[in-house]
Amino acid sequence: MDRRLFVKLTGLGALGLAARPALDLFAAAEIPAHSPLAQRRWAMVMDLRKCQEAGDCEVCIAACHQAHNVPKMDRPDEEIKWVWKESFHHTFHDQEHPYLDEQLRHGPVLVTCNHCENPPCVRVCPTQATWKRDDGIVMMDWHRCIGCRYCIVGCPYGSRSFNWQDPRKHLAEPHKDFPTRTKGVVEKCTLCEERLTRNQLPACVEACPAGALVFGDLGDPDSPVRELLKSRYTLRRKPNLGTQPQVYYIV
Amino acid sequence: MLEKALYGDRKYWTWLAALGAVGLMGVLFYFYQFANGLTVTGLSRDVTWGFYIAQFTFLVGVAASAVMVVLPYYLHHYKAFGKMAILGEFLAISAVLMCMLFIFADMGQPFRIMNMFLHPTLHSMMFWDTIALSGYLVLNVVISRATLSAERKGLPPAGWVKPLIYLSIPWAVSIHTVTAFLYAGLAARPFWMTAILAPRFLASAFASGPSLLILLALILRRVANYDVGKEAIQKLAVIVAYAMSVNVFFVLMEIFTAAYSNIPEHLLHFEYLFFGLEGKSALVPWMWTSEILAVLTLILLINPKTRAKEGLLGLACAMVFVAIWIDKGMGMVVTGFVPSTMGLVNEYFPTLPEIGITLGIYALGALLVSLLYKIALGVRRSLV
Numbered sequence: 001m002d003r004r005l006f007v008k009l010t011g012l013g014a015l016g017l018a019a020r021p022a023l024d025l026f027a028a029a030e031i032p033a034h035s036p037l038a039q040r041r042w043a044m045v046m047d048l049r050k051c052q053e054a055g056d057c058e059v060c061i062a063a064c065h066q067a068h069n070v071p072k073m074d075r076p077d078e079e080i081k082w083v084w085k086e087s088f089h090h091t092f093h094d095q096e097h098p099y100l101d102e103q104l105r106h107g108p109v110l111v112t113c114n115h116c117e118n119p120p121c122v123r124v125c126p127t128q129a130t131w132k133r134d135d136g137i138v139m140m141d142w143h144r145c146i147g148c149r150y151c152i153v154g155c156p157y158g159s160r161s162f163n164w165q166d167p168r169k170h171l172a173e174p175h176k177d178f179p180t181r182t183k184g185v186v187e188k189c190t191l192c193e194e195r196l197t198r199n200q201l202p203a204c205v206e207a208c209p210a211g212a213l214v215f216g217d218l219g220d221p222d223s224p225v226r227e228l229l230k231s232r233y234t235l236r237r238k239p240n241l242g243t244q245p246q247v248y249y250i251v
Numbered sequence: 252m253l254e255k256a257l258y259g260d261r262k263y264w265t266w267l268a269a270l271g272a273v274g275l276m277g278v279l280f281y282f283y284q285f286a287n288g289l290t291v292t293g294l295s296r297d298v299t300w301g302f303y304i305a306q307f308t309f310l311v312g313v314a315a316s317a318v319m320v321v322l323p324y325y326l327h328h329y330k331a332f333g334k335m336a337i338l339g340e341f342l343a344i345s346a347v348l349m350c351m352l353f354i355f356a357d358m359g360q361p362f363r364i365m366n367m368f369l370h371p372t373l374h375s376m377m378f379w380d381t382i383a384l385s386g387y388l389v390l391n392v393v394i395s396r397a398t399l400s401a402e403r404k405g406l407p408p409a410g411w412v413k414p415l416i417y418l419s420i421p422w423a424v425s426i427h428t429v430t431a432f433l434y435a436g437l438a439a440r441p442f443w444m445t446a447i448l449a450p451r452f453l454a455s456a457f458a459s460g461p462s463l464l465i466l467l468a469l470i471l472r473r474v475a476n477y478d479v480g481k482e483a484i485q486k487l488a489v490i491v492a493y494a495m496s497v498n499v500f501f502v503l504m505e506i507f508t509a510a511y512s513n514i515p516e517h518l519l520h521f522e523y524l525f526f527g528l529e530g531k532s533a534l535v536p537w538m539w540t541s542e543i544l545a546v547l548t549l550i551l552l553i554n555p556k557t558r559a560k561e562g563l564l565g566l567a568c569a570m571v572f573v574a575i576w577i578d579k580g581m582g583m584v585v586t587g588f589v590p591s592t593m594g595l596v597n598e599y600f601p602t603l604p605e606i607g608i609t610l611g612i613y614a615l616g617a618l619l620v621s622l623l624y625k626i627a628l629g630v631r632r633s634l635v
Contacts, residue, residue: 077295126377127366147359156439165290183288184359
């Protein structure tokens with residue numbers, strides 16, 4: 001790097017720093033500051049009533065899939081899904097009964113990767129192409145994945161998708177800030193870790209007009225997720241398997 | 252020693268050419284799959300493993316079953332298996348290689364296969380299965396080569412071979428145990444999460460593998476004038492009879508536990524397998540075929556009179572092979588996915604490219620068996 005370039009880049013960096021407070025004024029929402037000593041542990045609480053009252057709203061799904069270059073496949077059996085709607089019956093078939101509230105029972109449930117405390121997908125992956133970070137996010141390395149699909153077999157929640165064919169052919173307008181994938185690899189929700197590093201909330205949470213999705217830090221006793229988990233009774237999917245999902249549902 | 256494979260009559264070369272042609276067809280289908288992705292298979296979001304993994308699981312059993320001739324011959328000095336042991340070892344080599352090819356065919360990113368070794372992952376059963384299978388392959392190659400070349404020189408096998416042979420016995424058990432662990436440790440799939448899966452895999456392996464060996468021995472007697480001896484065949488038939496009985500017993504254990512406990516997530520899989528779910532019943536005729544064949548083979552094999560007749564024995568062995576191929580292959584693998592973890596009932600049907608690749612791999616396996624048997628028989632002949 002020559003001197004001129006160095007000066008230019010330093011200038012640009014300084015400009016960025018200066019612009020930061022101004023940008024923050026316009027930011028929709030961001031993650032509250034936390035004690036640097038506390039370990040962060042991300043979690044999500046979904047309020048099913050709020051979500052279902054919004055009817056056919058799929059803003060969160062669109063926001064996520066757009067931000068992450070999730071392709072729209074023609075064949076339903078080859079769909080790639082990071083976050084999607086599933087019937088209550090299929091989501092909680094071990095926790096339903098015929099006398100549940102009709103709206104709840106027949107209404108859709110938003111499902112995604114549960115970012116389990118004990119993720120079976122991580123346990124089975126033969127190449128560590130998927131792993132759990134210290135903040136609880138179950139991550140994927142699309143460049144290391146060999147496409148054996150063992151993680152899909154091991155996941156009790158159907159949260160993982162495989163690229164049966166080239167996904168790039170099914171992207172209308174690829175988003176430049178996020179990588180696209182190749183055929184033959186597994187992908188799933190990464191809890192917007194790329195947005196979290198920019199201090200932004202996950203795309204689905206930010207997009208939800210009903211405020212049905214609450215994201216936060218379980219390590220912080222005053223966080224909105226901890227408040228909700230304390231004040232409301234919540235469900236988790238297949239709690240008996242010991243995976244400890246970190247997506248909670250208020251019913 | 253290897254040059255023995257190069258001397259054969261017209262029939263031999265025609266046979267090899269036919270197998271080579273089928274293998275080539277498989278390779279061409281594989282290129283098609285490689286270019287387009289696994290979308291050319293019948294696999295889907297819900298059924299993510301299918302025909303390839305079914306063949307893999309079945310063939311691990313065939314590979315492991317070599318121990319059923321190796322153990323009596325080397326450990327108990329059961330001399331009647333003298334001509335059979337090498338056939339078992341060579342069959343094991345071919346079966347393990349076919350297993351590896353099926354895994355390769357199933358991979359979404361086959362060129363990244365070295366990631367398995369670059370990032371060895373001790374908590375993944377797939378890593379251990381790779382170790383078990385590669386180790387078993389090496390053991391069998393070394394052992395069969397050492398014993399055969401010693402035999403050619405008219406000497407007993409070198410001293411260092413013995414410990415390897417003893418090691419290969421538990422190792423054979425391990426390959427099928429670890430293959431069962433691929434399935435049996437998954438909380439997500441109640442159909443497979445049963446402690447009896449590994450014992451059941453071993454029982455079905457010790458029925459299907461020796462059945463194939465008996466068939467091969469009967470064929471070799473006709474086409475190559477190589478007789479392993481009536482006693483060896485009959486002894487192996489007894490092993491098949493016991494193993495098949497234990498296998499059927501284990502299957503009944505499974506069905507009892509699921510049916511009597513009446514836990515839906517266990518029972519639904521068996522319902523799908525034997526009666527169909529939500530009007531979807533692709534596997535039902537196959538499974539009933541498998542069960543009927545199993546019962547018939549038990550009648551033929553347990554009865555000493557029918558077992559002693561080699562014609563009937565051959566028929567029974569073919570039936571055992573088919574029954575277990577259905578039950579342990581598609582029946583075991585696909586049913587784990589139906590219903591899915593979400594409770595969805597979506598079926599799976601293998602496609603033409605999948606069947607083409609599968610036939611190709613089997614043809615390459617048969618080609619290798621033929622070459623290896625040619626070598627073994629050639630060495631034996633030159634001794635006489």
